[in-house]
Amino acid sequence: MEVTKAVIPAAGFGTRFLPVTKAQPKEMMPVLDKPTIQYVVEEAIAAGIEDILIITGRGKQAIERHFDKSYELEEALEAAGKTDRLNRVEEIADLGDIHYVRQKEREGLGDAVRYAEKHVGENPFALLLGDTIIESDTPCTQTLIEHAEAHDVSTLSLERVPWAQVSSYGVADADIDDDTDLTDESFPVSDFIEKPAREDAPSNLAITGRYIFTAEIFDALDATEKGVGGELQLTDAIRKLTDIRGVELTGDRYDIGxxxxxxxxxxxxxxxxxxxxxxxxxxxxxxxxxx
Known part of the structure; x- marks a missing residue:
């Protein structure tokens, strides 16, 4: 098993940011001096992946323009002697081999992932949500790849969240105590529950938006019925996988939601x-x- 491809879903409306997202993709919301999705692409690159597929939708052309070469801007910066800014702009277009496919109907994250099947084929791939930034000494995706390749199974990044917040996440069912030291470890996960009530949550280990999937995920998605909101829920498909492991997140996660x-x-x-x-x-x- 060798992970060489990454998929970044970025097709949602971003309604929580309206009206700013009426004409601008949520994934292009700036964090400091870069759009959110650039941090995500840079994480994939830092993990050794240069073949990246971004799932877009209607009104998301700004994402493609951002990662494209900008001849006029580069010429203007060069003429003005703004070398540092020129270098930063040129680096964006050279980040990696970025491809795009448009999700025709916004029918959930699971549906978006299905659009990646032709690109990744039978190969395992990393899935990074386009509105989540994870800052860590070792890229989160790199850590997941190491564990996925070692065990030859799909592997997810999980984070301990306050118990009062478990109803906002997909939560893992794993035989692990609250005080178990999971540093540098991966562990089997038997099930996931989407947004459980506090009393029904099997743990406070929540899905964080970073995954490594084998091609089995596509069969699981095909076998999954639409769920909440009439959308195809990725968590429901994950529950159908034969084997899956979890890795506890280290570092800082920023959900730009x-x-x-x-x-x-x-x-x-x-x-x-x-x-x-x-x-x-x-x-x-x-x-x-x-x-």
Whole structure:
């Protein structure tokens, strides 16, 4: 088993960000000085994957334009002697071999993943949600690949969330105690429950938006009925897989799914940003605002 392809779904409406997402894809919402989806693509590249398929939809052309070469802009930056900015713009177009396919009907994440079958064929692939940033010393996707290739099964990244929040996630059923040290370990997962009530949750290990799938996922999707909201739920298909393992997330996860979480990502990441100027500006503002 060798993972060489990545799939990034980015076809949703992003209704929680309206009206800004009326004309701009949610995945293009900026976090610091880059759109969210660029962080996701860079994670796949850092994990050693250069063949990337982005699942888009109507009104998502800005994503393709962002990763395309911009001759006029590059010429203007070069003429102005803005070498640093020119280099950053050129690097975007050279990130990897990026392909696109359009999801014709928005019928859920599971349906979006089905559009990747022709591109990945019988090969295993990484799935990275286009609105989730994960910052860690070792790319989350790289860690998943290592465990998936070692065990030759589909593998998911999981994160311990507060018990009060389990009803917002797909939650893993695994025979693990709350205090079990899972550092650098993977473990079998027997089932998943989508957005359980607190009293029904088998654990507080939640799906985080990073997966490695074998081609078995496509058969599972074909055998899955539409669920909540009339959409094809990826979690329902995952439950049909023969074997699956989980890896507990290390690092920081930023779900750019709501305005509060997007604001939090900008603030927290700016405080960690190692350029001095941005870090200092945000720290100064916070100190002035809350002293």
């Amino acid at each position: 709501t305005i509060p979480s997007w604001l939090r990502a900008n603030i927290e990441m700016s405080l960690q940003y190692d350029d001095g100027e941005m870090n200092a500006a945000v720290e100064e503002f916070l100190q002035e605002r809350f002293r």
